[in-house]
Amino acid sequence: MKVMAQMSMVMNLDKCIGCHTCSVTCKQAWTNRSGTEYVWFNNVETRPGLGYPRTYQDQDEWHGGWVRTKRGRLKLRAGGRLKKLATIFASPKMPSIQDYYEPWTYEYDMLLSAPQGAHTPVARPRSLLTGKDMKIEWSANWDDDLAGSTATMQDDPVLKHMSEHVAEELEQTFMFYLPRICEHCLNPACVASCPSGAMYKRAEDGIVLVDQEACRGWRQCVTGCPYKKVYFNHKTGKAEKCTLCYPRIEVGLPTVCSETCVGRLRYLGLVLYDADRVTEAASVEDEHELLAAQRSLFLDPHDPEVVAAARREGIPEDWIDAAQASPIWKLISDYEVALPLHPEYRTLPMVWYIPPLSPVVDVVASSGNDGEDPRTLFAAISRLRIPLEYLAGLFTAGDTRPVERVLRRLAAMRSYMRDVNLGNTPDEATASAVGMTGPQVEEMYRLLAIAKYDDRYVIPTAHAEQARDLEEIACSLDYEGGPGMGGAGPLGESSGPPVPVAVENFHALSSRQTADSPNGPSTPGRVNLLNWDGNGRPDGLFPPDDEGKTS
Amino acid sequence: MLWVVLPYVTFAVLVVGSVWRYRYDRFGWTTRSSELYEKRLLRIGSPLFHIGLLVVILGHLAGLVIPASWTAAVGIPEDVYHLVAALAGSAASAVLVLGLLILIYRRRATSAVFLATTVMDKVMYAMLALSVLSGAWATATTQLVTEHGYDYRETISPWFRSLWYLQPQPELMAGVPVAFQVHIVAAFLLFALWPFTRLVHAFSAPVPYLFRPYVVYRSRDEGRTTAAPGGSGAHRPRPGWEPPTGPARRS
Numbered sequence: 198m199k200v201m202a203q204m205s206m207v208m209n210l211d212k213c214i215g216c217h218t219c220s221v222t223c224k225q226a227w228t229n230r231s232g233t234e235y236v237w238f239n240n241v242e243t244r245p246g247l248g249y250p251r252t253y254q255d256q257d258e259w260h261g262g263w264v265r266t267k268r269g270r271l272k273l274r275a276g277g278r279l280k281k282l283a284t285i286f287a288s289p290k291m292p293s294i295q296d297y298y299e300p301w302t303y304e305y306d307m308l309l310s311a312p313q314g315a316h317t318p319v320a321r322p323r324s325l326l327t328g329k330d331m332k333i334e335w336s337a338n339w340d341d342d343l344a345g346s347t348a349t350m351q352d353d354p355v356l357k358h359m360s361e362h363v364a365e366e367l368e369q370t371f372m373f374y375l376p377r378i379c380e381h382c383l384n385p386a387c388v389a390s391c392p393s394g395a396m397y398k399r400a401e402d403g404i405v406l407v408d409q410e411a412c413r414g415w416r417q418c419v420t421g422c423p424y425k426k427v428y429f430n431h432k433t434g435k436a437e438k439c440t441l442c443y444p445r446i447e448v449g450l451p452t453v454c455s456e457t458c459v460g461r462l463r464y465l466g467l468v469l470y471d472a473d474r475v476t477e478a479a480s481v482e483d484e485h486e487l488l489a490a491q492r493s494l495f496l497d498p499h500d501p502e503v504v505a506a507a508r509r510e511g512i513p514e515d516w517i518d519a520a521q522a523s524p525i526w527k528l529i530s531d532y533e534v535a536l537p538l539h540p541e542y543r544t545l546p547m548v549w550y551i552p553p554l555s556p557v558v559d560v561v562a563s564s565g566n567d568g569e570d571p572r573t574l575f576a577a578i579s580r581l582r583i584p585l586e587y588l589a590g591l592f593t594a595g596d597t598r599p600v601e602r603v604l605r606r607l608a609a610m611r612s613y614m615r616d617v618n619l620g621n622t623p624d625e626a627t628a629s630a631v632g633m634t635g636p637q638v639e640e641m642y643r644l645l646a647i648a649k650y651d652d653r654y655v656i657p658t659a660h661a662e663q664a665r666d667l668e669e670i671a672c673s674l675d676y677e678g679g680p681g682m683g684g685a686g687p688l689g690e691s692s693g694p695p696v697p698v699a700v701e702n703f704h705a706l707s708s709r710q711t712a713d714s715p716n717g718p719s720t721p722g723r724v725n726l727l728n729w730d731g732n733g734r735p736d737g738l739f740p741p742d743d744e745g746k747t748s
Numbered sequence: 749m750l751w752v753v754l755p756y757v758t759f760a761v762l763v764v765g766s767v768w769r770y771r772y773d774r775f776g777w778t779t780r781s782s783e784l785y786e787k788r789l790l791r792i793g794s795p796l797f798h799i800g801l802l803v804v805i806l807g808h809l810a811g812l813v814i815p816a817s818w819t820a821a822v823g824i825p826e827d828v829y830h831l832v833a834a835l836a837g838s839a840a841s842a843v844l845v846l847g848l849l850i851l852i853y854r855r856r857a858t859s860a861v862f863l864a865t866t867v868m869d870k871v872m873y874a875m876l877a878l879s880v881l882s883g884a885w886a887t888a889t890t891q892l893v894t895e896h897g898y899d900y901r902e903t904i905s906p907w908f909r910s911l912w913y914l915q916p917q918p919e920l921m922a923g924v925p926v927a928f929q930v931h932i933v934a935a936f937l938l939f940a941l942w943p944f945t946r947l948v949h950a951f952s953a954p955v956p957y958l959f960r961p962y963v964v965y966r967s968r969d970e971g972r973t974t975a976a977p978g979g980s981g982a983h984r985p986r987p988g989w990e991p992p993t994g995p996a997r998r999s
Contacts, residue, residue: 278958285954286798287783287791294784294860326785326860389962392954397966408966413952414778431785431864434778434946731866 200496200507201472202516203383203403204446204465204656205547206455207528207535208376209645211555211607212462215342215374217241219454219463223378226453227440232432234300234325237337238439239454241376245353245587246340249377250296253425254539255354260290261423262386262542263479271480271543273389275420285392288416292425298336300325326431343372355590359583371584373553375591376462378454379426379439380538380546381405383470383494384479387438390421396436402467403547404441412436423542432730449658461648466523466655467516468547469496469507479543484594487540494545495530498523519657524644525549532633532641534603536592551645552588552600554607557581569615571627574608606631610645613638750933751918755911758936765943766951779949785860789850797847803840804883807833812908816901827896834891841884848880872938872945879934886927898925904932 223239240249248254256262260275275281275290303320311318324331340349350356381398385405388396395411396418398404407418407427414434418427427438442452446465450456455463471494478490496503498520507517520526528535528551535549561577562568578585578601585604589597609631616623617639628638644652729735770777783790811833819829852873855861890898907920921929942948 282954282957284795287787287794288781289791291783291787293787324860326863328863329859385963388964391964392957393952394954394956394960394964397964400965400967410774412778413949413954414781415954416781416783429781429784431782433775434780435775729866730864731868732863 198496198506199472200469200503200510200512201403202401202467202469202507202512202520203381203547204441205381205403205468205525205549206378206441206452207464207525207549207551209460209462209464209551209648210373210375210553211551212460213241213374213376213553214460215241215243216459217338218457218459219376220337222453222457223439226442228437230432231325232430233428233437235294235297235337236428236430236437238426238428239376239378240337241374243338243341243343244373244375244591245350245356245371246343246346247349247352248354249337250292250425251335252296252352252354253292253423255357256423256542258290259292259420259423259425261421261425262544263384265480265482265543269480269482271384271476273386273421274423275390275417281390281392281417285415285417288420290420291416291429292419294326294431295335298339299331301331301333355587358590358595359586371556371581371587373556375538375550376454377424377426377538378452378548379405379441380424380544380548381439381441382547383475383491383545384543385422386542386544387418387422387427390417391415392417396427399443402443402446404443404446405438406440406443407436407438409433409435409437423539423544424546446656447658449656451654451656455654461653464524464528464644464653466525467520467657468523468525468529469498469503469512469517469520470494471496475545479545484541485596487543488537488593488596488599491537491540491545492530492533495526497530498526513657516657519655522655524652524655527641527644532606532637534606534641534645536599536603538591539594540592541594550592551607552592552603554604554611556584557604557608558611569611571609571612571624571630574612575605575630578604578608602631606633606641609633610638610642614642614646749918751907751921752911752916754933754936755916758940761940762942765940766948769943769948777948777952778946780864780946782855782858782861782864785864786854786858789854789858793847793850793854795847796843797851800840800842800844800847804837804844807837807840811900812905815905815909826899830891830897830899834887834897837887838892841880841887844880845884848877852877868945872941872947875934875938875941879931879938882927882931882934886925886931889927890925898928900924900928904928 220237220239220241224237227233227238228236237249242248253259253261256274262274263271264274266272273281276284301322301324304323305320307318308320322331322333323329340346343350381404383403385396385398388398388405391412392415393411393413395408395413397406397408399406412435414429414436416429416436418436418438419425419429421427427436429435430437442450442454445452445456451463451465455465474494478494479487481487481490496506498504498507498517504517507520508514525535529549534551536552537546537549539546557574557577558568560581561573566573568574582597585597585600586595588600589595593599609627613623613627613635616627623635625635628635633641643649729738816826816829820826855865855873903920903924907917910917910920938947
């Protein structure tokens, strides 16, 4: 047994209202740059729908993730190592920009500079790739809230695996939102696909990252990831992906998407798992067994043997405490209400979901029945086959039993807590019907419905926290080559040794973001000519002229 | 002097330039792929170009590095060698030129790709096209039209090897056909440009991929570890944050 810690997330889909606040704040924090216009580390999909990029779940088309060979071994679906290198000159299964969308801006300048005329000036859309006028035909969320879904919904890969004619029926009964970030898998196919070895899983917390200095732009990770959560920055020629906001996590803060989530539906915490058994769990023959196999990897943090093994591996004491208090462990293994997204890709994803019960309740309530009566709900859950099968297509490789079990637990919690809130004696039979006890149900209710900040996010802080604070007091700008050392270095920005991210340059970055001049007050902006794409005249290309303006 | 100074200057620029670029601009060290913009032509052109190029490079190595006396010693007659070299070389250069033309057309005709083309790219493309086309031209005019072809193994190859012995013999290049001379000069200029263009991606051909464990683990510490979950790696990553290194020591 080799104990490793994994920072992971659970999302409670019942609470998602599809407001896209997570996507927007994430984008503002991480991908509001040229080259990453189309990059959404976090996106929210309406289900049923095509997803982003379009039909990414159709692995017959995109060849993401792993497959099990006849000999019981795992192989990348896009091909083994030799085939990968043989096809490296044109990564054949990589989505093109049309599968995402062509980024654009509007000619806002026209609104101000247009001469006086009979017609109101219009800001026309203009492509950010070609610079030409364009017709906007698709974007990251074109089918939001089922918009235009009669035209596109049939292409939903999850629906295609179900019977053909259910699409429109489904539309009338069922819709929910699916927020997605990188899954930070235990068996990441993107990492395995990277020819340069630039992608790695962090040994401490399992966050999957791209080393920007080592990435050579072979683009195999984009193909390898079945969730299509590695993006290619078309300006820098490097892969970029969700970092689980590791600079925040390291100092004990939740990710931006979690922090800003209006529905407070995200949970962050550690799980301990047995790294020696990862490959074994991912190679289980029956796809329906993958959920159980992955659950069996997680180690009970309260088990003294596990704690002892974790200490032997050097996992610090406060991390073990955090694993014991982890909401993720509770939701996945105690209450067993969280399910992984597409376990059949065999990457062992670590962002899990509590499937939504509310659509079922809505159907029951709108038919005039009591939406909180356990028997009515239980019956409805098993009767509403279509939503059940759809959820199973997302979360359990098509096996409806685990989904049904989760929904029954959520329904039982609803009925039980109604009795509590109305002052009736809660019916212990409701809880025991789903294999729980009354107090367990109340605990789960506290975690899911009350969802206090400190219960949702149990993030052990960096060990060096105090030392870091002291560093920052000393002078956060004075590291070698930092702004405090004067200037951006002889070769311009983004050249030279790596600048440490996170606490050390937090203040430097924030002052730069709020500065009036894009180059900051003191740093003469210089341009790295090797990275300059030849367009325009970036500020700092020429030295300031006599008036002190940059030309 | 052209046949002495240019090669050594080029070699120095190539080595020093690459080391400099690797040390100071690892972030810019990439293929700068434009596949995201355009895929259909790239899927045909790029493999044709790269595979043709690899074969051509192997051919150059065989022709320039292996002395004629060696092939004669293992019993390959000169005319058989010439026939194989001329045919294989022509086939590979045809593939290479076709791929290059497709890629150049694509770069010009696809507006998104053209917009993403830097000045350095254009210079590089010009030199690349010049050396490839002049090489193909030299092969076509000297090797295919006449029966025995031009025997570069008596002039160019010994000159090339003499550079490596540090006893350059520029006089060998005196009577070489112009097409070859143009090709060689263009190629040296291309090599001199190499470290400053996207061509550096050739130096990071990912051969180690074949031998490393699939999943790479690395500690937050700068040091790299590639331990497999099964523990086959040499170094065991230590969970938990590494002790802080003072900001001054961080390089």
